Amino acid sequence: MKRTLIISSAVMLAFITGGHAAQKPNIIFMLSDDQSWNGLSVAMHPEFSGSKSSHVRTPNLEKLAASGLRFSSAYAPASVCSPTRIALQTGKSPAQLGWTKAAPTMTAADGYKMIPPTNIRSISKDEVTVAELLKTAGYATAHYGKWHINGGGPEAHGYDESDGETSNKDAAPFKDPNPVDIFGMASRAQAFMAKNHKLGKPFFIQMSFHALHYPENARAETLANVRKRNVGGNEKNVLRIAIAEDLDAGVGKVLAAIDKLGIADNTYVIYMSDNGGGGGGGMRDGLSGGKGSVWEGGIRVPLIIAGPGIKGGGFNHQRVIGQDFLPTFCELAGVKAPMPKGVEGGSFVHLLHGERHPVKRLHEELVFHFPHYQSSDGPHTALILGDIKLIKFYETGELKLFDLSKDLAEKVELSEKHPEQTEALNKRLNNYLRDVGARLPVPNPNYDPSKPPQPPKKGKKGKGSNKKKNLREKQ
Incomplete structure (x- = not known):
């Protein structure tokens, strides 16, 4: 049985700004996939030249940064996908949750010197998610895009609407003009916003984009424009630039919907990546390491937040991590329910208001x-x-x-x-x-240094997608 949330009978009616009551803010959390700290045309650090891309063009994220706050020292909970995603939902570290790798792990038979631990690989029904907590404060909740943590999908964990129990492969069928379902997700988010705005109900939307996966699905027009610029690198690099620019266009569609509804002054928009980009060790565009490593290139990610009371164009250099979002969103929403046991993140609402002191967490270290x-x-x-x-x-x-x-x-x-x-x-x-x-x-008791380890095993293919059929249609 899921732990019962102890909900206070008193519900926060409003946030107080200048002595006047204001409606609870909407929250839109956009999560990209495998996008490096310097994978935008937005500098993530004012003094570090390697903190932005000289090839990728992301004008909509530039617009978001101009109206919002950039966090130069933002970290994903993990250097790979699924552990980050479950940490975002629960406010707990992958280490505590027992889920520290996305793909299946090695065994003694693979011949490595160490035997890595196995992973749980499913979010438990006993975990209390950010969506469940926000619902206690009257929020409508939606999750679109990549879930990838099993457990029955978002609607089994507090979300009113979702795309189902999706994973990487669900992005593959979506090609031009809707690469990896970027614009389909934006359309569904727009409809959810409009519906709940009309009802006068605050909403929380997590948009877990599949991009930068399946870069070969990028729009032909975008790819042609990237090729004209002679960005250099191999074909994979060109494709990744194109899909990143398609993703930026999807972000632009979400921002336009917010403006059209007239809710920008009461809506927080957060943009972040699930881990660093690339793979392997060595220097990567100014940072060491990449995906699958805990050097800065694997864990430091872009983070931009815009919304009520946030001064545009600024930087904050305090360290924040993905586990911090659950308590931060709860504070913004006026959640009265106590934080679930074991939450490691701390609220950084004070940083949004221009304060500089560090975030208070269960553990001082990250x-x-x-x-x-x-x-x-x-x-x-x-x-x-x-x-x-x-x-x-x-x-x-x-x-x-x-x-x-x-x-x-x-x-x-x-x-x-x-x-x-x-x-x-x-x-x-x-x-x-x-x-x-x-x-x-x-x-590994069977380790033989004279025999090279076997190559890592690829994950087994699933038995087919649980994604809702009506979302399979290209939009």
């Missing part, structure tokens, strides 16, 4: 636990405390230390210079993992 094989680093975990970052590598036991305030690219390794600080952070990391019940890799 931990990114990836005890798996996907990048060249093997199983590894990172901890960030203040500006100092520790990375622990399980195969070798090696510890690396970086000062992100001076070395965002993680080029200067400091563990030998600061051995006491390194060991103190390692102890803190071990205590955190113990306290949340994190699953760890263990030595």
Whole structure:
């Protein structure tokens, strides 16, 4: 049985602004897929030249940034998809939830030095989601696009409307003129907004875009325009630029719908990526690492927020993480129900209002636990405390230390210079993992260093989509 929410009988009637009551704000949360921190034409840091793309054109996100706030130190809960998505729904870390990898994990038979832990791979009915909490405050809720955490789909977890229990493959059939269902999602969100605005009911919409997956589905016109610009790189790079620009056009459609309804002054719009882009180790456009690693390139993501009381064009440099959204949205919505046990995120509403002090969370440190094989680093975990970052590598036991305030690219390794600080952070990391019940890799008793490991197994194909048939039609 799902834990019963203890709901206060008193419901917040309004937010107070200048002494006048105001309607509860609408919240639209847009999540892109595999989009790098510097994957927009919007700079994510005012002083870091590698914080925006010189090739991708995202004018609608530029517009959103001009009216909103950019977070230079925003982090996805994980460097891969599904763990981030379940953390966003619950406010808990992937380490606590026992879901730290998207694809199936390695076994002893694969021949690696360590045996990674298995994953739960389904959101439990016992977890209380952000949608369920917002509904206690009178919100209409919708989830469009990629769910990818099983458990019966969004409507089994507090959403009034959804596209069903979708995953990556559901994007594949949607091609020009509706690549990976970008514009279909925007249309459904527009209809949901209009319906609830007419009813006078506040709404929460999560739009989990499939892009940048299936970049080959980009619109022909967009792709032609990208080719004319001679952006360089291989064909995959060209396709990814095109689908990113189609995604920006979808964002523009959502923003236009907000303006048409006249609700911009009472609507928060959030744009973020589920993890860093690319894959493997090494330098990637100014940041080290990529998808599947806990270097900055795998976990630092673009984050732009616009809405009531937010001064446009600014930057905030405090660290925020995906787990923070649940308590933040609840504070914005006036949720009276207590936070579920184990929520690790903290509200950052004060940052939206121009304050600078750090977010208060259950744990002061941020931990990114990836005890798996996907990048060249093997199983590894990172901890960030203040500006100092520790990375622990399980195969070798090696510890690396970086000062992100001076070395965002993680080029200067400091563990030998600061051995006491390194060991103190390692102890803190071990205590955190113990306290949340994190699953760890263990030595493989069958490991033979003379035999190279087998290539990672591909995930098994599903038995067909649960996506609602009427949403299969190209829009």
